[in-house]
Amino acid sequence: MKQQLVVLALLATALAFNGCKKEEGPVGPAGPQGASGALYYEDGFINGTITGTRQDSTPFTEAFSYTGYDVVPGIYNFPGSSWTIERHSGLVNWCSFNITTASLTDSSGFLSSSNFTFQKNISATKVFLFTIDAGTSGSVTNFVYNTTTGVVSGNYSLTLSGTENSTGNAATVTGSFRASTKQLVQRQMRN
Numbered sequence: 001m002k003q004q005l006v007v008l009a010l011l012a013t014a015l016a017f018n019g020c021k022k023e024e025g026p027v028g029p030a031g032p033q034g035a036s037g038a039l040y041y042e043d044g045f046i047n048g049t050i051t052g053t054r055q056d057s058t059p060f061t062e063a064f065s066y067t068g069y070d071v072v073p074g075i076y077n078f079p080g081s082s083w084t085i086e087r088h089s090g091l092v093n094w095c096s097f098n099i100t101t102a103s104l105t106d107s108s109g110f111l112s113s114s115n116f117t118f119q120k121n122i123s124a125t126k127v128f129l130f131t132i133d134a135g136t137s138g139s140v141t142n143f144v145y146n147t148t149t150g151v152v153s154g155n156y157s158l159t160l161s162g163t164e165n166s167t168g169n170a171a172t173v174t175g176s177f178r179a180s181t182k183q184l185v186q187r188q189m190r191n
Contacts, residue, residue, distance in 0.1 A: 042067045044074075046087040046095055048156075048175020050118060050130055055167055060128070064118055064175075066095060074152065074181035081106070083145075083152050085179045092119045097156065097177065099140055104147065109140040111156050116173070131166040132158070132173070153178040 047065045054060055066087035074085040081101040088094030095116040101109035116132035138158035145152050158173040165171050 041069055043069065044085075044087070044151075044177070044179035046085065046097065046175065046177045046179075048173055050171060050173050052130075052160075052165070052167055052171030053169040054128065055169070062118060062120065062128075062130070064093065065089065066093060069179075074150075074179040075184045077184050081109075081145075083181055085152070085177060085181070087177075087179070093117055099143070099152070099154075099156075101140070101143060101145075104145055107141070107143050107154075109143055109154075111138045111140045111158070112136065113138070113158060129166060130171075132160065133164050136160060136164045138173075150181045150183070151178065152181055 045065055045067045048063070050060070050062045050064070052060060066089045068088050069086055070088075074083055077083070081104055083099045084096065085099070086094065086096040096114045098112045098114060099109055100112075113132050113136045116130075116136075118128075118130040120128045122128050136158060138156055141155045141157075143152070143154035153176070155176045156174065160171045160173070162168045162170055
């Protein structure tokens with residue numbers, strides 16, 4: 001009798017475990033693509049807002065925040081007063097700004113954008129892509145360069161004609177930036 005009870009208990013336990021199978025649900029949507037490789041860092045930012053009209057005449061206002069960089073957070077060219085800052089968000093969205101001031105202590109300056117890309121899905125079948133042509137210029141205000149830490153910060157504004165961006169219509173890009181920079185020191189080669 002005891003043996004039958006033990007066998008019956010084992011059989012009941014086996015049936016209970018067999019009935020508790022986990023069922024997997026449907027696969028969820030893929031997450032955003034992370035940066036590849038070990039040379040991706042976050043420090044500082046280039047934030048802003050793009051305002052304009054799409055090619056289909058739809059007005060838009062899009063905010064962005066780019067915080068990642070690959071190798072060097074920013075470069076300060078010496079001698080002179082010019083900085084290059086690049087930041088990105090993922091593999092598609094990124095920008096590169098060149099900032100020039102008259103001196104290290106100036107609070108305003110000149111900005112040129114060597115590249116700017118903003119991409120956003122607006123439906124399952126449509127994507128909005130905003131790019132700025134190289135060489136577009138704008139202004140920098142509230143500029144501060146900390147000579148001890150190498151950090152630069154300030155505000156910027158770009159007013160774009162229809163030929164200077166991918167919408168074909170006038171647009172503005174305004175925002176702020178903050179980045180650590182490293183002084184570029186190089187030896188000049190002689191022929």
